[in-house]
Structure formats: C-alpha cells, structure tokens
Amino acid sequence: MYEALESGIFLFGLVGLLQGNSTTFLDIVNKMRPGLTPLYNGGVMLAADSLGSYGSLARFRDVKRLFRVTDKAALACSGDIADYQRDDECGGYTRELNAGALHCWLTRVLYNRRSRFDPLWLECVVAGYKDNEPFLGYVDKIGTAFEAKEVATGFGLHLAVPMIREAREKKPNLTRDDAQKLLKECLKVLYYRDCRAHFKYQLADITPEGVTIHDDINMKKETNWEVANYIK
C-alpha cells in the first residue's frame, strides 16, 4: 500500500502527466445473431477510439484499448489506462478462457475492489463466445455487470446504443457487413457530437474462428465539417 502511494507521488513530481490519467473513452459494441449470409456465421463486433485523454487534453492519440485475451474472448476498456493495463495481464489465466468466464471473473474482481474502497476505475466490455454462443457483457467500476445484445460505455450509451437498437428493430438479423457499417456510423456520430472523441479507432471482429483486431482505422476523411463555416 505504502509503496504504491510513494511511487505515485514520485511519478507525479517528476513527470507530472502520467499520474491520474483518467480517460473518458467512447466505446460501442454490437452483437449480431447467427447471420444470414452463407459465408459468415455471426459473431460479435467491438469498436473503440484510440484516444487517451488527460481531462480535456487529447494526450495520447494511439492508445490500444481493444485486447484479444484468448481466441474466444476479447476485452475493451474505458477509464483509467493504468488500471486496464494491469488488468490485461491478469485476465488470461489459461489459453481456453471463454468470454463468459472472463466476464464473471472481471465482475468478481471489480466488485471486490469497490467493496474495499479501492476501485479499478473501469468500464469494460467483454465480447466473444461462451459454449459456442456469441457473448457480450458489460462490467463497470462498481461491479455492475450484465449481458446484452448491444453494449456501450460513456457517450456511446446515449448516442450509439439507440442507433443500434433502431437498426436491429428494422432488421433483426444483422450480417457482418451490416454490423460493420452500423458501427462506423455510430463512431462517426460520436466523433461529431462528443468533443472528447477522436477519429482514429480500433475494430475487433470475433467469430467462432477467433479474434481479429483492426488497428488504426481513420475516419477523418469520411467526416464532413463544412457546417463549421456557417458558424460565426
């Protein structure tokens, strides 16, 4: 306990930046049901932008916060960067950990920490497969946990989730392409509307075969800021 405190003060004095880097990340995820297209059996998709903020300062613009834990589980986190980097090390305890088990374990850890008044300041999304079924779950810093078909953190909850739900109502069985387009749309909206968002992001695609993470996708070119000219 004392050690951590001391090193914290030390870092703060010397560098002054890395300590207390609370990041407000936007993170939306989408879950598809086993799909229609013959080539694709359904799976889960996750997207998160690559910004590490220091308050309002867009400090680190290439932060990777989508992780492949095992072939069956991917983890995405919002919140304190230091907390989820440590989390990443402890998460995968075997090669065969599935998404449901990871979600449960994370819930237990986060709840335990909050009950000790020493929380890991995180909002996490766990995606993957559990017993051959696609799985998507949410856990946050106070240990709230649930499974759902669409999940987001931060502004994503307000802006993206309704978009996803509306799309799903129109077309219950989204295909992979549908999901990808939808996520891109959501991210664009978030970039437009949330001043602490960024145009670079990661996309994770989890299928029965495994987890693929696409890094450094840039949506700047697809955005249209013409409207800025009309504002005095």
Place this chain on the structure above:
Amino acid sequence: MFRNQYDNDVTVWSPQGRLHQVEYAMEAVKQGSATVGVKSSSHAVLVALKRASSELAAHQKKIMPIDKHIAVSISGLTADARVLSRFMRTECLNEHFAHNQALSLNKLMERVGAKMQIATQRYDKRPYGVGLLLAGFDEDGPHIYQTCPSANYYDCQAMAIGARSQSARTYLERHLEEFGSSTREELIRHALRALRDTLPNDVELTNKNCSIAVVGKGEDLSIYDDDDVNPYLEGLDQEERRGGAGGSRDAQPPAAEDDATAGAAASADATAAAPPPPPAAEDQGDSMETD
C-alpha cells in the same frame, strides 16, 4: 522393501535416486480396499468395495461427490482423502463463483497434483497416504484420473487401485476394447465384474459393501449406495465368476501386487493371516484406518 538409512525423511534421497518415504506412502494405498474406474465415450463410472471395521460398524464410505460432474473414490488413509476432497470441492466452487462454469478435470488435477507435491518436498510434512480415482465429465468428455501419494496423476481409460486390485486391472486390460462403445449399464457391469475379481472366493458383492458412482453426457453425478445398488448387482449374480485373487488365501496382497521386493513383508503377512479367514486381509487395514 527393506529398511535403510535413507528412509526416515521425505527430504532425503537414497543413493539410487529414490524417495523411500513416498514409496512407503504408496504402500498405504495398497492397504485400502479396492476401487475400480472405467470410462466409455459418454460416461465415467466408479465402483468401490466398502470395508467395515467390525461387524458392528457401518461400511466406510469410499466414494465422495466433489461437484455435479466429479466424484472421487479413495483407497488408503481416509482422513487424508477427506482433506483432498475438501480442497477439490473448494476449487470447484471457486470456479463456479469466479468463472461461472464447471471446473474442467485437467485443471483440477493440476491443482491437486501441485498440492500433493508440496508434501513430498518439505521436511515438516508427509506425503498424502491415499490414492484417488477421479471420475468426471467436462467439455472434453468423460475422464478417469488416478493419483498417487507421489503426486503423480494419470489420465486413464480404466484403472483399479487398492488391495488385490491387480486382478481387476487384468480384467480391465482384457476388456479394454469394449469400454469405449459400452452403454451406461454395460459399463457399470464391467466395473463391477472387475471389482468382483478382487474378492476372495467366498465373499460376494452385496449392496452393503458396494458403491457405484456414474457421471456422463447430459447426466449429473449419481452415487448409489445400499438398496440403490441392487438393480446393478442383479444381472451380475447369475454370471460365472472368473478366477480372481480369491483362489488362494495364501496369495496375500503383497505378493499379488507389483511389489517384487515384498520379501520379508510378504512372509510376515502370510504367517499372520494364514489361520484366519479373509477378514484378515481387512484387519491389516485397521491399525492404519485405511479403507
């Protein structure tokens, strides 16, 4: 096995590279009554011969449930077995709590093995004097595992441990090809027949001295004792018994087992047991509380 100057501590190696204390602990397993485990492609079965320390006492329980999908049958020091069972149960419960899933057997065996190994490498501990046969069903199918006081564990298709278990192993080896495709009932009968081969001629399997555990695909663990065992014993009685170890009372456990260096130990047992009937073999267990 003769006494020598390297067998007092488990932390002392012999010049031949052996840990005698561990080997002596394995002798304790051979003192316990027999238990047999078999698996097919869909089920895993354990049967055990329960021993009563006297006519007044109930037969000692041999099969312990660990979780809905795992059971363990013991041979050796019952008290040690209880400690290990409790450990296994907490590991399984922990998996349900922290990971919301059933603990797979290979993970469980790693942990049990690690725990048992500690006792073979510390000056202030002794090896666990019990051999376990685990039967379980997880996402990889049915499993039978055997553990030794040496902390080794073996993944088996079929296995028998305990007193006079060599005859059971012979039966199992003979029928190995049949187990994979056996039905649940056939599998239990195979196990019971193997167990019966460990009995002396004038002792029969009864619902008092026999325990059965079954777990399998789509089937949670069931343990049968007393009257519940009857349906499985029924088919067995009419069948002819093959020659077990029962033939000669003189073929005492040490000789029947693999232990070639029985030597002095065997003759001592023979002279002690020659006059009295089979219960003598069971009396050997009394002083050590092995079952």
